[in-house]
Amino acid sequence: AQSVAQPEDQVNVAEGNPLTVKCTYSVSGNPYLFWYVQYPNRGLQFLLKYITGDNLVKGSYGFEAEFNKSQTSFHLKKPSALVSDSALYFCAVRATNDYKLSFGAGTTVTVRA
Amino acid sequence: SAVISQKPSRDICQRGTSLTIQCQVDSQVTMMFWYRQQPGQSLTLIATANQGSEATYESGFVIDKFPISRPNLTFSTLTVSNMSPEDSSIYLCSVVMDGGFNEKLFFGSGTQLSVL
Numbered sequence: 353a354q355s356v357a358q359p360e361d362q363v364n365v366a367e368g369n370p371l372t373v374k375c376t377y378s379v380s381g382n383p384y385l386f387w388y389v390q391y392p393n394r395g396l397q398f399l400l401k402y403i404t405g406d407n408l409v410k411g412s413y414g415f416e417a418e419f420n421k422s423q424t425s426f427h428l429k430k431p432s433a434l435v436s437d438s439a440l441y442f443c444a445v446r447a448t449n450d451y452k453l454s455f456g457a458g459t460t461v462t463v464r465a
Numbered sequence: 466s467a468v469i470s471q472k473p474s475r476d477i478c479q480r481g482t483s484l485t486i487q488c489q490v491d492s493q494v495t496m497m498f499w500y501r502q503q504p505g506q507s508l509t510l511i512a513t514a515n516q517g518s519e520a521t522y523e524s525g526f527v528i529d530k531f532p533i534s535r536p537n538l539t540f541s542t543l544t545v546s547n548m549s550p551e552d553s554s555i556y557l558c559s560v561v562m563d564g565g566f567n568e569k570l571f572f573g574s575g576t577q578l579s580v581l
Contacts, residue, residue, distance in 0.1 A: 384568075386570070388572075393577075394574065394575075395557060395572050395573060395574035395575045396508075396557065396572040398569075398570065398571070398572075401568075401570075403568070442507065442508070451495075451496045451498070451513075451561050451570075452498065452510055452513065452523075453498075453508075453510065453559075453570075454510075455507045455508045455509075456507060457506070457507045458506075458507050
């Protein structure tokens with residue numbers, strides 16, 4: 353069985369400061385990892401994915417994530433957060449041979465001006 | 466990218482009735498899925514919509530409660546049957562295009578369902 357843990361329900365940062373949203377996963381074999389963002393009353397928007405290759409993945413809106421196989425982690429990062437980054441963030445994982453995604457519980461990010 | 470049209474965007478329904486949600490994609494896709502997001506919670510996979518055959522349901526979901534159709538590669542419907550207030554959720558369709566390193570996965574904007 354595959355699963356995702358997002359240990360923090362909420363992350364609060366000041367605008368301009370670095371933002372990190374944590375994610376660890378469990379899956380059989382090599383993982384496909386994803387980050388999605390959800391704004392109020394809107395659907396999920398894709399941020400980035402890791403399938404293979406460079407462990408540092410760059411995505412939309414200045415976000416990046418680092419795949420760490422030994423720690424089974426895929427933390428989302430942004431060097432300088434914006435107030436507009438305030439949203440709900442989901443990490444997701446799937447196995448190589450199965451398109452079904454398992455999502456974490458989500459982390460609410462609040463960036464204060 | 467794929468353009469996914471999901472209808473209705475929201476609805477308020479009475480207990481005991483049924484609602485059918487439509488998902489239309491502007492291009493042929495490899496896989497289609499239906500997810501549920503209960504209030505304040507994460508997304509849970511309901512089923513994989515298989516073209517021309519019965520959907521594959523996840524544990525805790527059954528065809529009688531959530532019948533799914535997928536008559537072709539660009540369209541699917543999810544019906545929430547005999548609704549109760551516990552069915553109040555956001556329902557999202559999801560599609561996979563291409564494969565391997567070029568794999569793309571998209572979500573519809575969701576259907577917010579409230580059952581009274």
